[in-house]
Amino acid sequence: xxxxxxxxxxxxxxxxxxxxxxxxxxxxxxxxxxxxxxxxxxxxxxxxxxxxxxxxxxxxxxxxxxxxxxxxxxxxxxxxxxxxxxxxxxxxxxxxxxxxxxxxxxxxxxxxxxxxxxxxxxxxxxxxxxxxxxxxxxxxxxxxxxxxxxxxxxxxxxxxxxxxxxxxxxxxxxxxxxxxxxxxxxxxxxxxxxxxxxxxxxxxxxxxxxxxxxxxxxxxxxxxxxxxxxxxxxxxxxxxxxxxxxxxxxxxxxxxxxxxxxxxxxxxxxxxxxxxxxxxxxxxxxxxxxxxxxxxxxxxxxxxxxxxxxxxxxxxxxxxxxxxxxxxxxxxxxxxxxxxxxxxxxxxxxxxxxxxxxxxxxxxxxxxxxxxxxxxxxxxxxxxxxxxxxxxxxxxxxxxxxxxxxxxxxxxxxxxxxxxxxxxxxxxxxxxxxxxxxxxxxxxxxxxxxxx
Ligand SMILES: [Zn+2]
Numbered sequence: 500x501x502x503x504x505x506x507x508x509x510x511x512x513x514x515x516x517x518x519x520x521x522x523x524x525x526x527x528x529x530x531x532x533x534x535x536x537x538x539x540x541x542x543x544x545x546x547x548x549x550x551x552x553x554x555x556x557x558x559x560x561x562x563x564x565x566x567x568x569x570x571x572x573x574x575x576x577x578x579x580x581x582x583x584x585x586x587x588x589x590x591x592x593x594x595x596x597x598x599x600x601x602x603x604x605x606x607x608x609x610x611x612x613x614x615x616x617x618x619x620x621x622x623x624x625x626x627x628x629x630x631x632x633x634x635x636x637x638x639x640x641x642x643x644x645x646x647x648x649x650x651x652x653x654x655x656x657x658x659x660x661x662x663x664x665x666x667x668x669x670x671x672x673x674x675x676x677x678x679x680x681x682x683x684x685x686x687x688x689x690x691x692x693x694x695x696x697x698x699x700x701x702x703x704x705x706x707x708x709x710x711x712x713x714x715x716x717x718x719x720x721x722x723x724x725x726x727x728x729x730x731x732x733x734x735x736x737x738x739x740x741x742x743x744x745x746x747x748x749x750x751x752x753x754x755x756x757x758x759x760x761x762x763x764x765x766x767x768x769x770x771x772x773x774x775x776x777x778x779x780x781x782x783x784x785x786x787x788x789x790x791x792x793x794x795x796x797x798x799x800x801x802x803x804x805x806x807x808x809x810x811x812x813x814x815x816x817x818x819x820x821x822x823x824x825x826x827x828x829x830x831x832x833x834x835x836x837x838x839x840x841x842x843x844x845x846x847x848x849x850x851x852x853x854x855x856x857x858x859x860x861x862x863x864x865x866x867x868x869x870x871x872x873x874x875x876x877x878x879x880x881x882x883x884x885x886x887x888x889x890x891x892x893x894x895x896x897x898x899x900x901x902x903x904x905x906x907x908x909x910x911x912x913x914x915x916x917x918x919x920x921x922x923x924x925x926x927x928x929x930x931x932x933x934x935x936x937x938x939x940x941x942x943x944x945x946x947x948x949x950x951x
Contacts, residue, residue: 566625568858
């Protein structure tokens with residue numbers, strides 16, 4: 500697959516390094532040495548001894564950045580891109596997404612996982628937190644191991660489903676299954692793969708399941724509790740009817756909020772709920788494209804940041820986006836707030852950090868990834884910003900806005916995870932594009948026939 504082997508020393512010589520370290524350093528004239536999957540040293544260009552390396556990647560026209568981290572995606576849904584348009588959240592789930600996910604088998608889930616991982620890698624995302632789906636959770640986890648990407652996944656938990664009756668399981672089955680999956684997959688793939696416990700959302704889970712899942716999680720340190728919260732007003736009305744509480748108040752009352760909980764969305768929250776998020780150090784995964792496409796609203800992100808609440812970014816599912824590009828999310832995360840909070844809010848450097856080191860912190864892997872620093876794992880992206888639609892300035896001043904506002908996934912040239920090249924010169928070393936697209940079409944046709 501990759502030309503390099505474990506144990507080989509590699510050297511990347513970029514034009515600049517945008518480190519995302521605590522000082523936001525931008526380095527020039529520095530090469531990055533990689534040994535056993537880690538950044539082992541920074542070497543000044545004058546001191547390079549090329550003969551010491553199994554591979555020297557001369558990237559003198561490219562910018563080196565940390566791999567992007569997306570804290571909310573749905574690999575199982577990528578196959579359904581373009582098939583769930585112009586619907587609000589609960590209708591989108593009832594009429595489209597739950598019937599589609601319910602019709603998955605091993606083969607269709609495997610190909611949607613491959614298509615997703617491919618799209619994420621091609622766009623420079625090296626780590627993700629996946630919501631999973633109800634069945635065959637092992638298929639996605641195994642493909643994550645095989646592909647070489649880094650991430651968290653696990654089966655999605657549903658033991659109540661008023662929206663689509665067939666798409667659920669029993670509380671006991673759910674509890675047994677997550678224990679087994681976590682035992683089999685947590686910390687596998689040389690530590691790249693971690694388990695995430697994923698109750699779908701409050702309306703799809705019994706209180707027993709929500710609480711018991713949090714208990715089981717204690718046996719798997721480093722795992723994440725991943726759910727959706729406070730996405731649309733209609734959903735929140737349903738939550739109020741059922742629990743006589745706001746969504747986050749309910750989660751708080753049953754003890755599932757802490758610093759290992761990631762809540763996707765949080766578009767609509769009260770003062771009291773924001774206080775709970777802050778006090779519990781709970782993480783928010785902001786998905787601006789999905790929030791706009793489903794008409795859910797605009798999350799008050801500048802307010803969360805001001806109050807010291809952790810916010811990171813995710814593309815959510817392909818059918819509510821319709822893309823898995825971190826560049827779209829970064830651009831929107833900034834632009835949608837400016838008319839509300841002012842032009843100075845959500846500057847490009849803040850957004851860049853949300854998509855890199857802050858993502859790593861949210862998932863408690865900041866000692867391993869999220870920035871380009873000696874001692875960290877080599878999860879790296881090389882970008883070509885030398886195009887007609889990028890900035891013409893060589894100064895550091897323009898670098899963040901050039902990445903956030905002027906770039907797309909097309910600017911990504913090469914991607915490395917754990918010191919292994921997975922994308923090189925825009926060629927995937929993992930997947931054959933024609934093959935996975937044609938297999939995707941084939942499995943989608945079969946899946947649609949399985950829906951009654
Ligand atoms: Zn989602």
